[in-house]
Amino acid sequence: MTSALPKLRYLSAWFCPYAHRATIALEHHAGRVEYEWVEALGWEQRKDDKNVTGTGSEWWYHWKADELKRCNPSALVPTLIPLDKDGNPDESKQSLMSDVTIDTTNLTTNNSKSVYESLVTIDYIDAIANAPSENxxxxxxxxxxxxxxxxxxxxxxxxxxxxxxxxxxxxxxxxxxxxxxxxxxxxxxxxxxxxxxxxxxxxxxxxxxxxxxxxxxxxxxxxxxxxxxxxxxxxxxxxxxxxxxxxxxxxxxxxxxxxxxxxxxxxxxxxxxxxxxxxxxxxxxxxxxxxxxxxxxxxxxxxx
Ligand SMILES: N[C@@H](CCC(=O)N[C@@H](CS)C(=O)NCC(=O)O)C(=O)O
Missing domain, CATH: 1.20.1050.10 (Glutathione S-transferase Yfyf (Class Pi); Chain A, domain 2)
Structure with a gap:
């Protein structure tokens, strides 16, 4: 049975405080919005040959899911992708910035409909949740x-x-x-x-x-x-x-x-x-x- 609730694909990272804002909003509206969590960002060590850190540690860089690079011009979490009732990216929504080139990856955003910037995601989640009472x-x-x-x-x-x-x-x-x-x-x-x-x-x-x-x-x-x-x-x-x-x-x-x-x-x-x-x-x-x-x-x- 398909659900009538608004549904999102949620590109996130467990450690990220910006994404945590979206998570709190989503959980506050549990039962009014559904989402699937995608761990889209993590860390990998790369060589610091010159020991620039001075700590003996190697540098840590982010790895990113391709979907994150495609759907957010800055490739940052949190990024929300509205899904239609069958769970596919919702093509009826207008893309926010469909013509932006991401120079770190040379990928061009496709027509993905996405919402990003953590403070904006709170407002967006709240709007689609359409809570029954002001409180x-x-x-x-x-x-x-x-x-x-x-x-x-x-x-x-x-x-x-x-x-x-x-x-x-x-x-x-x-x-x-x-x-x-x-x-x-x-x-x-x-x-x-x-x-x-x-x-x-x-x-x-x-x-x-x-x-x-x-x-x-x-x-x-x-x-x-x-x-x-x-x-x-x-x-x-x-x-x-x-x-x-x-x-x-x-x-x-x-x-x-x-x-x-x-x-x-x-x-x-x-x-x-x-x-x-x-x-x-x-x-x-x-x-x-x-x-x-x-x-x-x-x-x-x-x-x-
Ligand atoms: N202004 C952004 C900042 C989000 C942000 O910096 N997220 C970090 C993770 S905590 C990220 O995606 N980093 C990827 C990168 O640095 O390339 C927001 O409010 O959503």
């Missing part, structure tokens, strides 16, 4: 609140997510500290908003929104700072300015739909060591090494 919507129906969510999701992305990579990838301790302080300031600002909402989430009453989901994957991952950068990089959960943030954290990570999306802490800690010891070669890592923020990555400049 379940990740993007509010009220246009003002929807605009506010859009603004805050971007702000959280810039202030609380991008600096994560500065703490890891930059090699100068003062610079790492600068990124860490920026991140904590971002959390304080988010915390003030939670206080105003009066209830453990951006929109209040514990209701999940695109803003909460923008932050959650990184909030879950901050534990790695202490391990790789020492105690002074621990998030100061107990300071008064972060009390509302801490209450938010306890609430969102206690939700069943969220718990089932969380990567294993030890496995992720080992994975992110590639960023902490400078051996990872990815677009985000290269952008941060070049001196710009993760959200400013440039497909032309940050190739590897």
């Amino acid at each position: 379940l919507k990740l993007v509010p129906s009220d246009p003002y609140l929807a605009a506010k969510c859009r603004i805050w999701a971007d702000k959280v992305n810039r202030e609380c997510c991008s600096p994560y990579y500065g703490v890891l990838v930059r090699t100068d301790d003062n610079e790492r500290k600068e990124h860490f302080n920026k991140l904590v300031d971002g959390l304080k600002s988010f915390s003030r908003e939670i206080e105003k909402s009066g209830g453990n989430s951006f929109l209040g009453d514990g209701r999940l929104s695109s803003v909460d989901i923008a932050l959650m994957p990184w909030a879950w991952r901050y534990y790695i700072f202490e391990h790789y950068r020492g105690h002074e990089y621990a998030i100061p959960y107990n300071i008064p300015e972060l009390h509302a943030y801490k209450a938010w954290y306890d609430h969102v990570f206690s939700l069943e739909s969220v718990k089932r999306t969380l990567p294993d802490k030890d496995r992720y800690l080992e994975h992110i060591g590639k960023y902490a010891d400078a051996s990872a070669r990815s677009k985000v890592a290269n952008a941060v090494r070049r001196g710009v923020a993760a959200h400013e990555l440039d497909d032309d400049k940050d190739t590897y």
